[in-house]
């Protein structure tokens with residue numbers, strides 16, 4: 189979780205490791221365990237589920253007579269492959285009523301080891317790899333000068349400079365020399381601030397961060413947000429909890445080695461590393477937990493430049509804004525007031541030389557990918573420690589990621605032109621409309637909500653802005669890209685991006701702007717805009733395809749869209765109105781019932797054991813879990829509506845259409861994960877591990893238990909279920 193002022197809900201947001209700088213794209217991530225549902229399922233895990241089909245030994249290999257499904261006049265036998273699903277991904281020896289994730293994904297998990305350079309590998313990663321191959325072809329053409337698309341030269345030059353490893357090696361640390369002079373030259377309050385500002389200009393947020401986003405309470409205008417920042421480990425808990433001691437020890441060794449690579453300093457790298465960790469430990473104490481960061485009301489503490497200057501006396505704020513080249517908005521929103529209240533003291537508690545080590549480490553770590561190989565190799569050691577990966581990403585993949593970070597929409601624009609059929613856009617727009625209708629119908633029929641609240645909720649669904657495929661307008665990138673200056677290119681890109689953001693302070697919000705790129709295999713809901721975006725990169729198998737059945741498409745991409753729409757009404761999104769303002773629109777009684785339902789979800793997921801004796805944080809993940817349960821429910825409703833007048837129904841390898849739908853839901857989450865990555869994600873990631881996204885969502889949905897004939901008391905048909913929407 190980042191210290192961003194508000195949490196944008198995404199489908200599978202990757203929690204950043206360490207300073208989230210535009211220069212350090214988040215490593216493609218991570219691990220999930222193929223574990224028995226112990227703890228998750230309770231002691232009845234081996235309990236007797238009803239056979240899903242009439243050949244119980246072999247699993248549901250035949251249609252269930254009278255299975256609830258679309259009203260049908262004729263049934264046609266086909267295969268799973270015919271409808272777009274994979275028979276080889278199933279584990280037919282396991283009982284779908286005990287652990288449906290294992291049933292739907294067991295074969296896939298067995299057949300798909302995690303690549304050595306990945307912390308997690310899932311069916312989405314597979315598509316992500318295919319996308320990378322497509323993007324690589326595009327970048328190689330651009331580098332060769334093939335084609336005359338807008339921005340082609342810039343794209344090609346950036347990628348070519350990155351691939352020229354020898355040139356990067358020769359360049360050494362020349363490109364960062366000036367900034368290094370600032371970070372190493374800290375002597376007093378003035379030079380301390382100069383170093384902070386120099387790093388902030390590059391989006392390397394040490395001590396605090398500075399973002400400009402929509403004002404949570406006046407969402408048409410951008411305001412400046414400031415919050416505590418600058419931790420090198422994934423979360424404040426790493427510094428505070430004994431269970432992470434090995435990670436802190438390993439981090440200290442890494443910091444020392446990283447600083448040692450610069451050579452020629454008076455202080456010993458080991459001692460400097462201890463200083464860096466000591467400073468971060470103090471910052472961590474003043475940093476909110478990942479769960480606290482999800483509270484928009486607690487995160488919203490408006491102040492202004494004058495009040496801030498009175499509170500933090502050792503920072504010359506006018507000099508800071510001047511150095512950034514962008515004034516703050518009149519209203520400044522502070523995320524963690526106690527951090528700024530303690531900032532003078534924090535600054536004074538460490539000597540200038542100690543701060544110099546801290547700043548210098550963050551500079552080189554954020555730029556590791558564009559410096560000589562030794563820096564990248566050492567940064568890999570940290571990633572290895574935190575996620576369990578065994579090998580670094582191959583250079584072309586790193587260069588694709590760096591290019592995407594620097595000039596992403598140039599890449600998105602060409603990706604769409606080359607790979608995204610306009611027919612996919614039309615179909616997907618209709619799907620989003622269908623899911624929004626399912627949500628409106630669902631709310632209209634809710635038994636626990638009074639009319640006054642209900643009408644506002646339905647109106648909010650109607651107002652969700654639906655962004656599909658790619659933006660209407662593409663960004664431009666007005667900075668120099670040189671074919672022989674990788675580090676310089678990356679720094680100019682970062683400075684340009686940071687300035688673009690900071691310069692928006694006080695200006696109207698551009699709601700047409702996308703916060704994800706068109707080629708990404710992901711989606712998001714933005715509460716301050718009441719909008720959802722579904723990038724082109726996602727609209728491909730195994731999530732979506734024109735020749736897949738309705739059950740398969742709605743179970744996969746339909747579930748994803750339903751998930752995003754439900755985010756508008758999860759514990760976080762429900763606090764925002766139809767125009768994206770943080771404002772209570774609920775009747776008191778309804779709000780209490782809503783909170784009670786959310787608590788049911790949080791309590792249930794808190795019992796899920798993801799690693800031995802490590803449980804899901806129910807409160808951290810409640811928004812995503814509400815969205816998963818709601819997403820599956822809405823997609824099921826939309827699928828039933830689409831099939832209600834079907835003249836024929838299809839039985840695929842013995843599975844009814846309802847069963848196919850649920851297999852599709854589960855199979856989008858088939859994944860493996862390394863234990864260190866699971867541990868990291870349990871701490872920082874608001875999403876539950878993939879297995880529990882399936883297990884949790886479907887056990888709370890009686891339609892699932894009906895489809896597979898699970899008897900009461902089996903893990904997938906528990907006596908108590910939780911539903912919010």
Ligand SMILES: [Zn+2]
Pocket residue numbers: 197198199200751752755812815
């Ligand atoms: Zn989500």
